[in-house]
Amino acid sequence: MTRPRHVPRPLLLVVLALLGWGGTALAQLQQAPPPRNDGTLSLSFDAARARMIDRSDKLAAARAAVESKELQGEGVKGLGGPVVSISGLAYAYNANLNLDLDPLNQKLGQIGSSLPPSIQGFIARVPIPQLPNSYTLNRHDTGANASVSAVWPLYVGGATDAVRGFVSAQTREAQADAEQAGHEVDTLLVQRYFGAQLAQRAATLRAQAERTIAQHDSAAQKMLAAGVISRVERLQASAAYEEARRNARKAEDDAALAAVALARTVRADGSVMPQTPLFVISAPVEPLGYFIDSALTRHPGLDKVAAKKSQAEQLHEGEEALRRPQVIAFGTRELKSGNADWVAGVGVRWTLYDSIDRNALSAASLKQVEQAERTGAQARSDISLLVERNWRALENARRQYLEMKVSVELAQEVVRLRTSGLREGTSTTLDLIDAETNQAKVLTERAQAANDYVQALAQLLESAGLSDRFSDYIARADVRVN
Incomplete structure (x- = not known):
């Protein structure tokens, strides 16, 4: 069945009056929804970044790790110095000693037999007293003692320096991790801040397209009743409306999820309305060499690797220190007046043989x-490769956005022609629906291209160690997608 190409002009005037056409379709697509007065938090990108830095759990955890290592470094700063300690004790004791007196009694009984007979007779008349069979001696007392001691490692082969150097290298590693975490949350904020804008823009365009196509669908029903269009064209208009409804609902859900993600990123209780729009710098940014040089001097990943190398070197030095002699000075003295006991001296220790293969351990640490x-x-x-990939992605996104200007102008012109053609009877409702749907699609795609540019810029700055300069590029932007 062929579609009628000419519609009676009086009926067209009625339809146009019902739809309120007259060049307003493009204005509806580009019009932003009025701001809501519902407590929504409006934030510029810089304000959102400041809020995120202040409330980010990831950054707080990274800072805590750095502070922990710094405190460890403070704790071992005096390692290898003298150690002075004081000790004291209080005591009480009770000691028992059992004495067997039977042998002594026997000896006393035998004394008389060894004396002269005259004396034996005398002793016989005098009884010798008997001792008890046993006797227990008991001794008990209480007391107290206190002393002060000092130990001073005079030379330990450099082991203390190795320990301090190892902890210092761990601190630098934690600092590199914290800096990397800062770059990562900056990139995440860019993704969610501008991604929420893109999702909301797509939802707005889809919703406006749905409303416009709903008007076309209603007009198509009236035109079918008037016999102006065929049933096939009416069904095509209904199918287009149903597809527009599905696309609008999906875009709305995507925008809601993106808004929740942004609110949680900046720790907002309610919703967040971004104030800094998507942007593009129409001119190329700095050359590739600029970003590679920056990455090789500022990327926290390289700082972490350098810290790992320093840790391996300090472990090797520690292994070597165990092979050298150790010299310590020591002393202790009782804390009492008068003639107190004391001792002082110097000790030397040098391991001549060890069952552990020190040469193998030294070689292992050198391999580390x-x-x-x-x-x-x-x-x-x-x-360097990552920086180059991100730099090229940024350039591709920039060119793609600029080149899509022709597509936007074409889509707008097609809508204008289809609207005019419907007035003149040279186009159908379905032609106009297709043109307006395509225009919404092209506008969304160009906004997506702007978002691709912003995200590529964030990735490039992160890989070059320049994430904190993202706001500088916002200020340089000469294209803003409002």
């Missing part, structure tokens, strides 16, 4: 140093 060096070289290569 080599591993860190190789890892650093690979990291520099990978980071």
Whole structure:
């Protein structure tokens, strides 16, 4: 069945009056919804970033890790110095000693037999007293004692320096992790801040397209009743309306989820309305070499690798320190007046033989140093490649956005022509529906291209260690997608 190409002009005037056409379709698509007065938090990108930095659990955890390592460094700063301690004790004791007196009694009985006979007779008349069979001696007392002692490692082969250096390297690693966490949350904020705008813009365009196509669908029903269009065209208009409704509901759900993600990123109780629009810098940014040089000096991943290498070097130095002699000074003295006991001296210890193979352990620690060096070289290569990939992605997004200007102008012109053609009877309702649907699609795609540019810029700055300069590029933008 062929579609009628000419519609009676009086009926068209009635339809146009019902739809309220007259060049308003494009204005409806581009019009932003009025701001809501429902307590929504309006934030610029800088304000959102400040709020996120202040409330981010990830950044707080990274800062706590750095502070922990810094405190450890303070704790071992005096390692290797003298150690002075005081000790005291109070005591009480009770001691019993059992004495067997039977042997002594026997000896006393035998004394008379060894004397002269005249004396034996005398002793016989005098009874010798008997001792008890046993006797228990008891001794008990209480007392107290106190002393002060000091130990001073004079030389331990550099082990204390190795420990301090190892803890310092761990602190630098924690600082690198914290800096990397800062770059990551900056990139995450860009994703969610501008992604929420894109999702809301898409939802707005889809909703406006749904309302416009609903008007076309209603007009198509009236035109079918008047016999102006065929039933097939009426069904096509209904199908287009149903598709517009599905797209609008999906876009609305996506926008709601994106809004929740942004609110949770900045720790807002309610919804957040971004104030900084999507943007594009129409001119190319700095050349690739600028970002690669920055990455090789500022990327926290390289700082972490350097800290790992320093830790391996300090572990190797610690292994070597165990092979050297140790010299300590020591002393202790009782804390009492008068003739107190004391001792002082110097001790030397040098392990001549050990069942542990120190040469193998030293070689193992040197391999760890080599591993860190190789890892650093690979990291520099990978980071340079990552920077180049992100730089090229940014350039592609910039060109794509600028080149889509023709597509937007074409879609707008097609809508204008279809609207005019419907007035003149050279176009159908379905033609106009297709043109307006395509215009919404093209506008959404160009907004997506702007978001691709913003996200590519955030990725490039993160890989170059420049995430904190994102706001500088916002200020340089000469295209803003309002």
